[in-house]
Every structure is written in C-alpha cells, then in structure tokens.
Amino acid sequence: DVKVTQSSRYLVKRTGEKVFLECVQDMxxxxxxWYRQDPGLGLRLIYFSYxxxxxxxxxxPEGYSVSREKKERFSLILxxxxxxxxxxxxxxxxxxxxxxxxxxxxxxxxx
Amino acid sequence: xxxxxxxxxxxxxxxxxxxxxxxxxxxxxxNIQWYKQRPGGHxxxxxxLVKSGEVKKQKRLTFxxxxxxxxxxxxxTATQTTDVGTYFCAGPVWGTYKYIFGTGTRLKVLA
Numbered sequence: 001d002v003k004v005t006q007s008s009r010y011l012v013k014r015t016g017e018k019v020f021l022e023c024v025q026d027m028x029x030x031x032x033x034w035y036r037q038d039p040g041l042g043l044r045l046i047y048f049s050y051x052x053x054x055x056x057x058x059x060x061p062e063g064y065s066v067s068r069e070k071k072e073r074f075s076l077i078l079x080x081x082x083x084x085x086x087x088x089x090x091x092x093x094x095x096x097x098x099x100x101x102x103x104x105x106x107x108x109x110x111x
Numbered sequence: 112x113x114x115x116x117x118x119x120x121x122x123x124x125x126x127x128x129x130x131x132x133x134x135x136x137x138x139x140x141x142n143i144q145w146y147k148q149r150p151g152g153h154x155x156x157x158x159x160l161v162k163s164g165e166v167k168k169q170k171r172l173t174f175x176x177x178x179x180x181x182x183x184x185x186x187x188t189a190t191q192t193t194d195v196g197t198y199f200c201a202g203p204v205w206g207t208y209k210y211i212f213g214t215g216t217r218l219k220v221l222a
Contacts, residue, residue, distance in 0.1 A: 031208055040120060042199060043154070043212035050208040058209065059112045090153060092210075097141055097203055099156040100210060 002027045006091050006103035013110050019078040021106055023091030030096060032074035034058075034066065037088040037105075049074055050096075081110045113138040113204055115213040123219045130190050132216035134183040134200035141203040143176050143183045148197045148215075180205070190220045 007022035025032065031050050035043040035058075045058030047066040055066050063085060067075045074093075078085055086109050092100040115136045124130050134143070142161045146154035158167055160176035160183065167174045173186045183200050200213040 031210070033210055035212065040214065042115075042117070042214035043201075045209065045211055048208060048210065056209070059211070094210065096208070099144060099159060100146075100154075100201070102153040102155075105153055 002101050004091060004093055004101050004103040006089075006106050008106050009104060011106055011108045013078075013081050013108065015082060015110055017078075017081045017110075019081050019108070019110075021076040021078075021089055021091075021108070023074045023076070023093075023103055024072050025074075025093040025101070026072065027093060027101065028071065029093035029101075030071075031094045032068065033092045033094075033100065034064075034074065034076045035090045035092065036060070036085075037090055043090060046076065078108075081108075083110050086110045113209075113211055115200060115202075115211055117198075117200060117213040117216050119216055120214065121217045121219070123221060124190050126192060126220050126222050127189050130187045130194070130218055132185050132198050132200075132218075134185075134213050136181045136202070136211075136213075139180045139205040141180075141205050143174075143180075143200055143202045145174060145183075145185055146199045146201060146212075148199065150196065152196075154199055154212075187218075190218070192220050192222055194218060195220050 033048045034046040049068040091103040094100040145157040148154045165176045171188045
C-alpha cells in the first residue's frame with residue numbers, strides 16, 4: 001500500500017520560530033510537492049522537487065524553503081514563522097504526469 | 112501566475128439531484144486529474160484525462176477535458192449523501208513538473 005507520511009498531524013509554534021515539516025514517501029516517486037490549503041483558495045503550491053537536490057518555487061514560496069537530500073524525503077522549512085502561515089500543509093508525491101498521493105496533512109497554528 | 116478556477120465554490124443539492132463543477136485554467140495543462148477530499152481528509156485521486164476532448168465515465172460521474180486542454184468539468188448524476196466533499200481539478204502545467212490545483216467546489220448533499 002502506497003504511503004506518504006507527514007511528521008506531525010497538529011503543530012503549534014510561536015511567531016519567529018523556525019519550523020520544519022517533514023514528508024516521507026515509500027513509492028520511489030521522483031516528484032514531491034508542498035501545498036498549503038486555506039478555505040476558498042484550494043491547494044496552493046509552495047515548492048516542488050522533481051529530483052534529489054532539485055527544487056523549484058511554486059506560486060507562494062515567500063517565507064518558505066525546502067530541502068530534498070534523499071529521494072524519499074522532502075522537508076518544508078518556515079524560516080521565521082508568522083501568523084499568516086497558520087494553515088493546513090499537505091505533502092504529495094507522484095510519478096511524472098500521474099496521480100498525486102497525499103499525506104494526511106499537518107495543521108499548523110502560529111501564535 | 113498560473114491559476115485554476117473552479118465554479119461554483121459551494122453547491123448544496125437535494126439527494127437525487129445532479130451536480131456539475133467547472134474547472135478553468137489560465138494555462139494549458141498536460142492532463143487533467145480530479146480529486147475528492149472528504150471533510151477532515153486529504154485529496155484522493157478519482158480519474159485522469161489526457162487527450163483534448165476526452166470524456167470518461169465512472170458510474171454516476173462523467174468527466175470532460177476541453178479541446179484546448181485548459182478546462183474541464185465533472186458531472187454527478189443523481190447525487191447521494193456519500194458524494195459529499197470538496198472536488199478539485201488539478202494537472203501539470205504543460206512542459207513542466209509544476210502541478211497545480213483548482214480552487215475546489217464543496218458539495219453538500221441534503222437527504
């Protein structure tokens with residue numbers, strides 16, 4: 001059974017903290033993605049990676065960075081958390097052009 | 112930036128009524144995929160359409176991909192309470208690994 005696992009289901013952090021969200025997939029997929037989901041806005045792409053150590057900005061990369069040192073792991077970093085980064089974060093992986101498999105999501109609250 | 116808009120944003124229907132959601136992309140997509148997200152869950156893949164003008168059926172669900180590969184629709188015949196959720200269209204931007212999602216249509220079915 002295919003699996004995408006996000007490190008935390010719920011997270012509460014303070015403004016200004018550095019936050020790490022981890023995502024691991026066991027399907028040997030080349031592509032991995034980080035989205036944030038907010039009501040009425042759908043899933044907005046933050047960053048994506050199509051190979052180890054390769055990364056590209058999505059539509060809303062400001063305030064975020066990513067790391068992909070190994071094929072199975074894609075990390076999202078909030079350099080200095082702010083309240084407007086309170087959101088649901090979803091990680092996904094896929095083979096080129098095929099369906100995306102999602103993790104269960106991390107609900108991040110920044111106070 | 113590239114955007115994928117879906118209308119309507121919300122739809123309430125009586126059980127047994129039909130439902131349609133429309134998806135319009137500002138950019139050409141390599142293919143279109145549809146996902147369903149149940150309340151509290153993550154998006155789950157429903158179907159993929161690749162060719163322009165393609166129509167596919169899955170029991171009560173009918174999916175279409177537009178000729179220009181920029182728009183799509185999902186039609187549900189005779190809705191059931193199990194159809195409740197948010198429906199997203201998504202796809203890779205033509206010629207890239209960038210995978211974008213629509214804004215979603217939230218469907219409520221009243222018994």
